[in-house]
Amino acid sequence: MKEEKEKKEISRREFLGKAGTGVAGSYFILSSLKQAEAVAKENPLQPPETYFGNIQVQLTVNGVKHKVRVHTNTTLVELLRDRLSLTGTKVVCNHGECGGCTVVIDKKAVYSCQMLALDADGKDVTTIEGLLKGEELHKVQQAFIDKDGLQCGFCTPGQIMSAYALLLNNPDPSEEEIKTAMAGNICRCSAYPKIKESVAEAARLLKA
Amino acid sequence: MNNPDVNKHVRGESIFIDDISLPAETLHCAVLDSAFAHAGLVSINTNRAEKMNGVIAVLTSKDIPGENQIGGIIQDETLLAVDEVKYIGEPLAIVLADSITNARKAAAYIDVEYKKLPVITDAREACKNGSLIQQPTIFESGDIDKAWGECDFVYEGRVETGGQEHLYLETQCAVAYPKEEDKLLVLSSTQHPTAVQRAISRVLGIPMSNIEVDVLRLGGAFGGKEDQATHWAVLSALGAHITRKPVKLVLPRYQDIRVTGKRHPYSSDYKIGLKKNGKIIAFEVIYYQNAGACADLSPAVLERTLFHVTNSYFIPNVRATGISCKTNLVPNTAFRGFGGPQAMFVVESALHDAAEKSGISYQTIQKSNLIKDGELFHYGQTCENSNALKCWEEAERLYDFIQIKKNVDEFNQKNKLVKKGFSIMPVCFGISFTSSFLNQASALVHIYTDGSIGVSTAAVEMGQGVNTKIKTIVAEKFSVSSDRIKIESTNTTRIANSSATAASSGADLNGNAVLLSCSNILERLKKSAAEELVTEDKSEIEFADEFVFVNGKKTELTWTKLVQKSYMKRINLSSHSFYATPEIYFDRTINKGRPFAYHVYGTALIVVELDCILGRYKLDTVKIVHDFGKSLHPKVDIGQVEGGLLQGIGWMTMEEIIYSQEGRLLSNSLSTYKVPDIYFTPQNIEVNFLEESINKFGPFNSKAIGEPPLMYGIGVYFAIRNAMKAYKKNLVMDYSAPLTPEKVLMNLFM
Numbered sequence: 001m002k003e004e005k006e007k008k009e010i011s012r013r014e015f016l017g018k019a020g021t022g023v024a025g026s027y028f029i030l031s032s033l034k035q036a037e038a039v040a041k042e043n044p045l046q047p048p049e050t051y052f053g054n055i056q057v058q059l060t061v062n063g064v065k066h067k068v069r070v071h072t073n074t075t076l077v078e079l080l081r082d083r084l085s086l087t088g089t090k091v092v093c094n095h096g097e098c099g100g101c102t103v104v105i106d107k108k109a110v111y112s113c114q115m116l117a118l119d120a121d122g123k124d125v126t127t128i129e130g131l132l133k134g135e136e137l138h139k140v141q142q143a144f145i146d147k148d149g150l151q152c153g154f155c156t157p158g159q160i161m162s163a164y165a166l167l168l169n170n171p172d173p174s175e176e177e178i179k180t181a182m183a184g185n186i187c188r189c190s191a192y193p194k195i196k197e198s199v200a201e202a203a204r205l206l207k208a
Numbered sequence: 209m210n211n212p213d214v215n216k217h218v219r220g221e222s223i224f225i226d227d228i229s230l231p232a233e234t235l236h237c238a239v240l241d242s243a244f245a246h247a248g249l250v251s252i253n254t255n256r257a258e259k260m261n262g263v264i265a266v267l268t269s270k271d272i273p274g275e276n277q278i279g280g281i282i283q284d285e286t287l288l289a290v291d292e293v294k295y296i297g298e299p300l301a302i303v304l305a306d307s308i309t310n311a312r313k314a315a316a317y318i319d320v321e322y323k324k325l326p327v328i329t330d331a332r333e334a335c336k337n338g339s340l341i342q343q344p345t346i347f348e349s350g351d352i353d354k355a356w357g358e359c360d361f362v363y364e365g366r367v368e369t370g371g372q373e374h375l376y377l378e379t380q381c382a383v384a385y386p387k388e389e390d391k392l393l394v395l396s397s398t399q400h401p402t403a404v405q406r407a408i409s410r411v412l413g414i415p416m417s418n419i420e421v422d423v424l425r426l427g428g429a430f431g432g433k434e435d436q437a438t439h440w441a442v443l444s445a446l447g448a449h450i451t452r453k454p455v456k457l458v459l460p461r462y463q464d465i466r467v468t469g470k471r472h473p474y475s476s477d478y479k480i481g482l483k484k485n486g487k488i489i490a491f492e493v494i495y496y497q498n499a500g501a502c503a504d505l506s507p508a509v510l511e512r513t514l515f516h517v518t519n520s521y522f523i524p525n526v527r528a529t530g531i532s533c534k535t536n537l538v539p540n541t542a543f544r545g546f547g548g549p550q551a552m553f554v555v556e557s558a559l560h561d562a563a564e565k566s567g568i569s570y571q572t573i574q575k576s577n578l579i580k581d582g583e584l585f586h587y588g589q590t591c592e593n594s595n596a597l598k599c600w601e602e603a604e605r606l607y608d609f610i611q612i613k614k615n616v617d618e619f620n621q622k623n624k625l626v627k628k629g630f631s632i633m634p635v636c637f638g639i640s641f642t643s644s645f646l647n648q649a650s651a652l653v654h655i656y657t658d659g660s661i662g663v664s665t666a667a668v669e670m671g672q673g674v675n676t677k678i679k680t681i682v683a684e685k686f687s688v689s690s691d692r693i694k695i696e697s698t699n700t701t702r703i704a705n706s707s708a709t710a711a712s713s714g715a716d717l718n719g720n721a722v723l724l725s726c727s728n729i730l731e732r733l734k735k736s737a738a739e740e741l742v743t744e745d746k747s748e749i750e751f752a753d754e755f756v757f758v759n760g761k762k763t764e765l766t767w768t769k770l771v772q773k774s775y776m777k778r779i780n781l782s783s784h785s786f787y788a789t790p791e792i793y794f795d796r797t798i799n800k801g802r803p804f805a806y807h808v809y810g811t812a813l814i815v816v817e818l819d820c821i822l823g824r825y826k827l828d829t830v831k832i833v834h835d836f837g838k839s840l841h842p843k844v845d846i847g848q849v850e851g852g853l854l855q856g857i858g859w860m861t862m863e864e865i866i867y868s869q870e871g872r873l874l875s876n877s878l879s880t881y882k883v884p885d886i887y888f889t890p891q892n893i894e895v896n897f898l899e900e901s902i903n904k905f906g907p908f909n910s911k912a913i914g915e916p917p918l919m920y921g922i923g924v925y926f927a928i929r930n931a932m933k934a935y936k937k938n939l940v941m942d943y944s945a946p947l948t949p950e951k952v953l954m955n956l957f958m
């Protein structure tokens with residue numbers, strides 16, 4: 001019974017992973033309401049090539065290679081959320097001030113709202129969705145559950161990615177090092193005491 | 209049991225409004241808000257904006273089909289401004305376009321002609337000009353004019369507290385979907401779905417029954433989405449109603465901070481009178497509340513201030529006057545504590561001032577005036593089950609105040625440039641909405657034929673763990689695994705006429721309603737089980753660990769089997785119940801009554817360390833004894849205490865809201881408005897539960913938790929101030945919060 005349940009969830013996850021290509025949602029409203037005629041002449045089902053921008057970038061996200069067109073001003077977080085439907089990464093301030101959008105690139109925690117999609121060309125990006133192995137939680141995720149390192153959950157993906165980056169580079173951080181690494185992630189629910197414990201616990205779990 | 213959402217949160221799989229995948233035809237909404245704090249609106253010309261790329265419609269007040277009014281308590285707030293703007297950030301028009309980029313771009317091309325008018329940002333100035341939200345309210349007890357004669361010491365002073373930005377990480381947002389005919393489904397990030405439904409009904413001129421408001425979860429709220437979520441939900445509904453397309457509205461952070469209200473700044477005058485032994489005889493206070501440009505929740509916030517004039521203390525003679533002043537700032541609103549913290553800061557300042565001037569120690573005055581059973585609160589309620597002294601004494605016992613104070617003194621003798629400061633902060637907070645009628649809730653519980661359970665209430669989950677608590681209640685009551693239980697979204701079609709999830713009362717009101725529903729179903733199931741097991745007496749039937757027991761003996765009958773059998777016997781497996789808090793009332797003509805079901809108590813001990821050269825401080829120790837009642841969920845409750853505490857500390861220390869004279873918010877982003885980060889966590893933090901606290905008003909004897917802990921943060925102000933005093937003996941300083949490092953330096957060296 002239990003096995004069966006797991007199988008089902010895995011296949012659902014695979015589906016989610018593969019189906020995660022955003023649709024040019026808003027494009028179609030244009031075709032239906034305003035520019036109907038103009039567009040219909042071309043191809044009614046396909047937005048024009050340049051709708052998403054005319055620069056192609058290639059990047060790997062959570063192990064999957066993507067080739068996408070972007071505008072010069074498309075940010076990485078927009079690419080992740082709006083085009084790849086990876087909505088685990090949150091936009092909170094969009095100004096590089098809160099850490100809500102943290103992803104990991106080259107073992108470093110990066111504010112994805114402050115990186116242009118163009119600059120992510122050729123990069124290997126890990127988002128919160130990429131930490132799971134099948135249904136198995138990553139140890140950092142497990143630690144946040146065990147130590148109650150969250151309340152509303154909105155800052156949580158960013159917190160976990162910052163902690164993940166820290167532990168990639170420093171498997172045995174001191175309390176001070178934990179604080180330094182996590183200082184760029186605001187939690188307005190102020191779960192900080194428990195976030196601190198969660199990161200320490202994650203280090204412990206990863207070593208075990 | 210963990211928060212049911214936790215698993216999704218850590219995977220990044222929880223759906224917040226901005227994460228919902230939308231139909232292809234969805235329109236995106238940008239809001240144009242006022243550039244001036246006070247001005248006549250000469251004209252709004254949308255021609256250029258309408259021709260912009262991707263724009264479908266630009267709507268102004270002229271397009272509102274119903275009434276252009278969203279005021280809750282007082283009808284003084286338009287949805288879209290008509291001929292005058294009263295604050296920077298007041299919505300003027302919305303743009304609906306195919307993408308959010310196009311919508312925002314076009315909003316900049318709406319041409320607005322303003323005629324500037326004089327601006328008032330200060331509450332006292334507004335009061336002088338007669339610019340008030342409503343007539344002043346006075347709470348009075350004893351005979352204050354006579355009481356001054358009995359005092360050995362009388363002191364007067366002035367106290368200021370600043371505003372506070374909620375900074376919920378998820379900004380205000382909503383999605384509205386048009387349904388058949390003129391019906392609408394609105395997903396809103398609100399603490400108060402019914403308020404949203406009511407306002408949409410009024411603005412669109414369609415019945416409430418045609419509007420379904422659904423709330424899954426909030427990415428933080430703290431009061432900022434009690435009344436202020438309504439504006440954005442109604443705007444998206446207006447867009448959807450007119451275009452008949454789904455409309456999504458998400459405020460970008462910089463706009464959210466600019467256009468939404470904050471904690472009310474207060475400016476207050478007090479006069480306090482004491483006996484030589486430290487007994488407080490009389491306390492008089494006038495609060496000038498800076499309400500901003502519209503009432504919003506200000507009258508209710510002010511009322512809660514008036515209820516918390518004396519914090520945890522019994523003072524026999526009180527006169528408190530609350531004046532809600534109308535200024536040209538964004539309408540200020542609910543924020544965790546709801547006016548209570550402002551009142552408590554004033555009384556603590558008065559006590560601290562009296563201590564310094566009279567030479568009686570601050571802690572002696574605090575402790576010897578803690579309220580006891582049988583004494584009257586100044587609003588006429590008799591104090592029952594007081595835990596004020598119990599919490600204090602338990603903290604004293606556990607944390608050894610005397611030793612800690614000695615350590616601080618020794619440290620200060622040894623160190624010249626770094627000083628420590630110590631303070632104790634008792635808290636007493638009344639639980640219940642102070643408008644008695646709001647203390648009602650209902651719940652809907654379904655048991656499905658596979659034994660799984662669906663629970664609907666009016667409680668909105670925003671990180672405070674109310675769903676976890678409700679789940680705990682249901683699991684305990686039915687004695688089934690919590691895996692069976694699903695807490696549904698908060699939805700106006702399932703639970704009607706709800707009150708906001710606010711006033712710390714979410715788990716109390718909704719939990720009690722859920723208990724009633726569970727009891728109803730349980731009675732029916734017991735009867736059914738008695739029939740199945742051929743027992744005469746259903747009182748012999750019990751449920752435990754998913755099995756039916758008779759006279760304490762386990763039977764073969766499982767929960768699922770019993771549910772299925774009962775269904776076949778046509779037994780009702782659903783229950784809708786209603787709960788109204790008993791025994792509460794309040795007479796506003798005399799401002800007396802029993803407004804609160806009960807009070808929450810606690811005591812915090814605080815030690816800070818101040819670098820007197822840099823003005824920087826860090827939190828050395830915060831140790832708390834808190835009265836949780838019998839905690840429904842200790843893990844959740846500890847999180848609430850720690851989170852509330854840190855928010856309170858932020859308000860008292862670093863979070864500084866600054867407006868220019870023109871009414872422009874200067875601290876308008878996270879780079880200029882500092883909130884606590886992980887470095888701000890106290891080095892030593894400890895929370896202990898007060899033993900043997902009972903509370904018949906809370907589900908399973910629990911007590912409300914959301915707001916009270918915020919007020920422990922007030923103690924940090926006094927701890928820092930005491931550290932400053934250790935450095936500069938003749939320190940003279942206003943009682944004004946926040947006490948930023950900058951202010952510390954100015955006061956030490958200027």
Ligand code: FES
Pocket residue numbers: 090091092093094095096097098099100101102111112113114
């Ligand atoms: S959203 Fe990127 S740092 Fe705040």
Ligand code: FES
Pocket residue numbers: 150151152153154155156186187188189190191377427428671
């Ligand atoms: S859990 Fe709510 S902001 Fe961190």
